[in-house]
Amino acid sequence: MNPSAPVPFVYDPPSEPYLTVVHLDDKLLVVDKPSGLLSVPGKAAEHSDCLEYRAKVIHGQARIVHRLDMDTSGVMVLAMTSAAHRHLGLQFERRKTVKTYIAEVWGHPAAEEGEIDLPLICDWPNRPKQMVSPEHGRQALTRWKVLERRERTTRVRLFPHTGRSHQLRVHMLSLGHPIVGDRFYASGEALNASGRLALHAESLELHHPADGVRVLFESPCPF
Numbered sequence: 273m274n275p276s277a278p279v280p281f282v283y284d285p286p287s288e289p290y291l292t293v294v295h296l297d298d299k300l301l302v303v304d305k306p307s308g309l310l311s312v313p314g315k316a317a318e319h320s321d322c323l324e325y326r327a328k329v330i331h332g333q334a335r336i337v338h339r340l341d342m343d344t345s346g347v348m349v350l351a352m353t354s355a356a357h358r359h360l361g362l363q364f365e366r367r368k369t370v371k372t373y374i375a376e377v378w379g380h381p382a383a384e385e386g387e388i389d390l391p392l393i394c395d396w397p398n399r400p401k402q403m404v405s406p407e408h409g410r411q412a413l414t415r416w417k418v419l420e421r422r423e424r425t426t427r428v429r430l431f432p433h434t435g436r437s438h439q440l441r442v443h444m445l446s447l448g449h450p451i452v453g454d455r456f457y458a459s460g461e462a463l464n465a466s467g468r469l470a471l472h473a474e475s476l477e478l479h480h481p482a483d484g485v486r487v488l489f490e491s492p493c494p495f
Contacts, residue, residue: 283316283318284308285309285310286306286307286308286309289306290326291323291326291329291330292304292306294347294489294490294491298482299356299480300350300351300360300480301327301331301334301350302348302476303323303327303350304345304346304491305323305340305344305347305348307343307344308468309321309342310322310323311324311336311339311340311341311342311348312336313325323348324336324350327350331352333353334350334351335351335352335357337350337357337361337364340473341438343453343468344373344469344473345472345491346472346473347473347475347476347490347491348476349476349478349489353481355481359481360478363478363479367433368478369478370478371431371475372430372473373429373430373431373432373471374419374427374428374429374430374471374472374493375428375430375440375451375471375472376425376426376427376428376451376452376453377425377447377449377450377452378425378450378451378452378461378462378465379425379426379462381428383418384418385418386415386416386447387413387414387416388413388415388443388444388446389411390404390406390409390442390443391404391405391406391408391410392404392405392437392439393405393408393409393410400437401438402436402438402439402441402442403442404442410436412434412436412443413433413434414432414433414440415430415433416429416430416431416443416444417431425452425465426449428444430444438456438457440471441454441456441457441469441471445458450462451469451470451471452470453466453470454470454471455469468495470495472491473491474491474493475488475490475491476488476489477489
């Protein structure tokens with residue numbers, strides 16, 4: 273057996289908590305997704321357990337509006353009506369939502385804050401990995417700010433302006449500071465420094481579909 277071959281992926285979603293509700297009303301269901309749980313079902317039958325399924329078990333009309341990577345934890349909003357689903361979908365499409373993330377990255381960035389403006393595209397032979405492509409990539413913009421410098425890592429707050437797949441993971445890698453525990457983009461000590469991807473969707477601000485008032489939902493960082 274080739275010792276350098278990648279470890280086969282085995283889906284083992286956390287059983288507890290089954291579903292952590294941050295907020296519920298007749299238009300919105302806001303939940304705190306745990307790391308290791310898919311947002312929507314995978315293609316294989318054994319990948320059917322996911323946030324969408326769990327939400328529907330308890331709140332049958334709940335509908336997914338956006339996604340988080342399986343390995344990312346944090347705030348997700350679901351719609352409780354068709355009208356709310358359309359309303360929320362347009363907000364994400366038109367970038368009317370504001371999201372913040374907390375990440376633990378390997379090493380110490382030279383600056384205290386910055387901006388990463390690098391277009392991204394799927395690394396097709398290695399999908400679902402993404403990569404920077406100035407020629408063919410889609411525009412992607414992330415702002416970041418140092419929160420705490422630790423012995424070998426740095427805690428940062430991330431402010432994505434766009435929502436490309438793996439955007440935060442690839443953008444931090446582009447600085448030379450991969451997110452620790454990232455099985456796609458980290459290696460060696462950076463990979464082994466955490467038992468999970470150290471990326472958490474900390475907050476989500478949007479217009480409530482009932483009256484348009486701005487509302488903010490938050491989830492404490494679990495690492």
